[in-house]
Amino acid sequence: MEAVDILLEKWRDRGLSIDAGDNATAAAADVVVLATPWDGATQTASSVEDQLRGKVIISMANALTRIGKEFEPLVPPRGSVAASVQAKVPHCLVAAAFHHVPAKELGDLNHPIESDVLICSDHVEAGRVTSEIVSKVPNMRPLDAGELAMATPIESFTAVLLQLNMHYKTRVAVKFTGVPEPEAATGVASVDGAGADGKTDTKANAKAKVDGKDKGQAAKGTASA
Numbered sequence: 001m002e003a004v005d006i007l008l009e010k011w012r013d014r015g016l017s018i019d020a021g022d023n024a025t026a027a028a029a030d031v032v033v034l035a036t037p038w039d040g041a042t043q044t045a046s047s048v049e050d051q052l053r054g055k056v057i058i059s060m061a062n063a064l065t066r067i068g069k070e071f072e073p074l075v076p077p078r079g080s081v082a083a084s085v086q087a088k089v090p091h092c093l094v095a096a097a098f099h100h101v102p103a104k105e106l107g108d109l110n111h112p113i114e115s116d117v118l119i120c121s122d123h124v125e126a127g128r129v130t131s132e133i134v135s136k137v138p139n140m141r142p143l144d145a146g147e148l149a150m151a152t153p154i155e156s157f158t159a160v161l162l163q164l165n166m167h168y169k170t171r172v173a174v175k176f177t178g179v180p181e182p183e184a185a186t187g188v189a190s191v192d193g194a195g196a197d198g199k200t201d202t203k204a205n206a207k208a209k210v211d212g213k214d215k216g217q218a219a220k221g222t223a224s225a
């Protein structure tokens with residue numbers, strides 16, 4: 001059974017609009033979420049580079065390894081997975097986001113997870129679109145974490161969260177205090193003054209998860225925002 005069939009069956013009452021597809025199909029979406037293990041991210045993106053050209057790509061991969069009982073961050077080329085992807089597919093607008101959100105809890109539609117989502121990008125449009133998607137998830141707050149260089153500490157910090165999960169036998173999420181609500185929090189695009197009113201003209205009405213090696217099989221988990 002495909003992952004998409006499991007999701008449709010599980011959330012039958014939600015009327016989800018999701019389809020399975022290979023990476024090329026996923027890359028045809030308006031906004032693409034790159035959610036492979038860290039060491040497959042650049043190759044996966046470059047394999048569908050033509051379809052991704054000019055689009056917002058949301059990179060959520062964390063370069064981590066487990067050594068004994070410890071999770072340790074790795075440092076990929078250019079400091080982060082997101083920056084590596086941006087360098088590999090330079091005609092795309094890469095934003096880094098969702099690194100700290102536990103997937104299982106995010107996928108439980110009956111119990112919204114309360115979490116901030118740090119977003120960083122070198123492209124105002126990518127930050128704005130990503131922020132808009134995050135805003136649509138109940139109890140989630142997008143936060144502008146600056147340029148793509150910030151992906152290095154954001155990705156690395158995930159090791160700390162995994163360590164906490166192990167120690168406290170739980171699944172933690174991140175919530176920051178002291179951030180003014182709500183205008184500043186929605187203002188990823190307000191870095192340069194654009195879109196600070198929170199109005200959207202984005203075409204981001206679809207996103208997809210590029211989550212398989214491009215070997216022609218149906219990708220698991222093409223998902224809507």
Ligand SMILES: NC(=O)c1ccc[n+]([C@@H]2O[C@H](COP(=O)([O-])OP(=O)(O)OC[C@H]3O[C@@H](n4cnc5c(N)ncnc54)[C@H](OP(=O)(O)O)[C@@H]3O)[C@@H](O)[C@H]2O)c1
Binds near residue numbers: 041062098101212
């Ligand atoms: N799980 C979480 O809670 C969470 C939260 C935030 C961020 N992340 C990040 O999101 C990414 C995906 O996490 P996950 O838990 O979904 O991982 P996963 O289940 O291990 O892998 C996700 C998908 O990546 C594909 N894949 C595996 N190896 C690949 C390769 N070498 N090249 C291209 N695709 C490959 C797999 O497709 P096939 O089965 O078809 O091979 C799988 O469907 C990771 O980088 C993780 O750090 C995860």
